[in-house]
Amino acid sequence: MDFNLNDEQRQIYEYGGQLAQSYDNTYWLEHARRHEFPKEMFQQIADDGFLGIMVPEEYGGAGLGMTEMALFMEGTANHGIPLLMMVVGPTMSMAHLATHGTEFHKKELLPAACKGDIQFCFAITEPGAGSNSMKTKTMAKRNGNRFSLSGEKTFITGADVSDYCLVVARTTPLDQVARKTDGFTLFAVDLKKKGVDMQRVRISIPLPEEQWTLFFDDVDLGPEDVVGHVDEGFNILFDSLNPERIVLGALCCGIGRFALNKAVTYASERNVFDQPIGAHQGVQHPLAKAYTNVEMASLMTRRAAWEFDHKLPAGESSNMAKYAAAEAGIEAVDAALQAHGGSGFTEDTGIYEMYPMMRLLRTAPVNRELCLSYIGNKVMGLPRSY
Template sequence: MEGTANHGIPLLMMVVGPTMSLAHIASHGTEFHKKELLPLACRGEIQFCFAITEPGAGSNTIKATTLARRKGNRFALTGEKTFITGADVSDYCLVVARTKPHTEVSRKTDGFTLFAVDLKKKGVEMQRVKVSIPLPEEQWTLFFDEVDLGPEDIVGEVDDGFSILFDSLNPERIILAALCCGIGRFALRKAVAYACERNVFGQPIGAHQGVQHPLAKAHTAVEMASLMTHRAAWEFDNKLSAGASSNMAKYAAAEAGIEAVDAALQAHGGSGFTEDTGLYELYPLVRLLRTAPVNRELCLSFIGEKVMGLPRSH
């Protein structure tokens, strides 16, 4: 959970896209996907990314406009996806597209199809999204212009992709919850070491409750979030309904991670903002994870509606 690079930028960001894609390929892919692409991806010989977000359809996937238009038994994919992690280093992208516009379906969740798109195909272009946070992988906008796709590229059933789409969201939440817990533990370990060795007024600063209590409170929050993360992972591994635990884990871990990094920065004083300490650069990352890829408010709405039985809010 806590592998790091660049003074502590976690490496787990690199596995979110492949995890969301390969789970679908394993469960719903064609024989070609399972026998050819999946083994290569598992060996790390090819890379996958995942594309669902659009400039005009972030959390509201229903309003996605990227369309795979039928041409006989084939499709022509046209549209735009954004904030696609690692698209430049990926060979394939699992693309969530509409095969029927939302204005032409009886249920708003109808008309979605998932495609494993070879990013070397004609009609695929990409443009970097400049994000003001140091991350292991860059963000990209993908443009599709009449990209030719066939039955061999379909993952799952045509027009019924929404029913399997959210299979990927629980492991995504679990992975990111684990990431936030790892960031929190990393920051707190550095803070404890510093607070034990830094002497002011004749004793280590960690002996002062003003330093000690925020670190202890953050440690408690991280460990509580970690327990919920393990519960969510156990439920998912045992093919149980993991939605409630996954959303609670993601929410709790993001909040705990922010609290831990903030407490660690405060304990370090001015040195926490130096490059040598390698702490401050964690803050924008962990703050990002409160918002993306699923924001705090959607997690709380899921918990309120699906877990507690409150009226639907959106």
């Protein structure tokens, strides 16, 4: 689908097909089953100039926006190549360093990250502070112009293959601030620093990116590590969360399309009782319904990206896009599985592995109930429930 795309955007959207010539869904699945990060593929993406989509040209990037990042994510997922590290690194971390980072971040780290020499991950979730970020307990205590970071973050995607992590911490305790959104600071933490440790969180989903718990024990940080202003990181934080919803919505739409395309091929070729099973409405209608929902979610995702790029309030569209795309992605993969019958559960088909990932994205990084609560309260004006 290339509705209202310019030539450059269309090329970005179609890049997934080019990438798949060397690193296709089979390559992705092999790495996902081994929980092994696909380094060669990411280096190819870097060499082709796509890690820095949202980084200004002066820092080694392409100088493009959220729309182009969403198109990239959807286009690669269309070919069965979902890229979660593109969410936590290029989207949630690198783009904000370009806007709010120090000169060191902009001139040293970003050019290296755009080349693929270093990687970033993003850390906000804690064991006792998931959806309610106000309860963050990770603290960066001040000592003059330096900080001592201590705390614990969990479900950190790709921490093991990352060099730096954008960490959300409190620099002023919750009970000492006028507003609960005050007192947050973001830090770009070198994961090789003394006092940083990590432990794998074993997830029962085939993914090449693993999840980790990060432990910070009096990690020494300086002003050069601060992203934005001390105690004023909340706005940057929520500038990160809408893009997360948008690009994951794009990813869900792409995987839904990938599964449906495989189902259409199979249902057109598989003959039972002397005709293709795709001719039966019991097979055809679920696929058509799922396809419709994927395409509607894709349009909402593009609207959210457009609003973000034009500095308009994007929370409404971002939450609707994330909700709609996750639901549509699950429906599409499920319909594709049903159309394949027993063969849908074989490793050769490669569809079933997409289901647990789609089901995960109904829950993470923000669950559908919170998306619906945001829409009900913030958009429709219903009473707040929490």
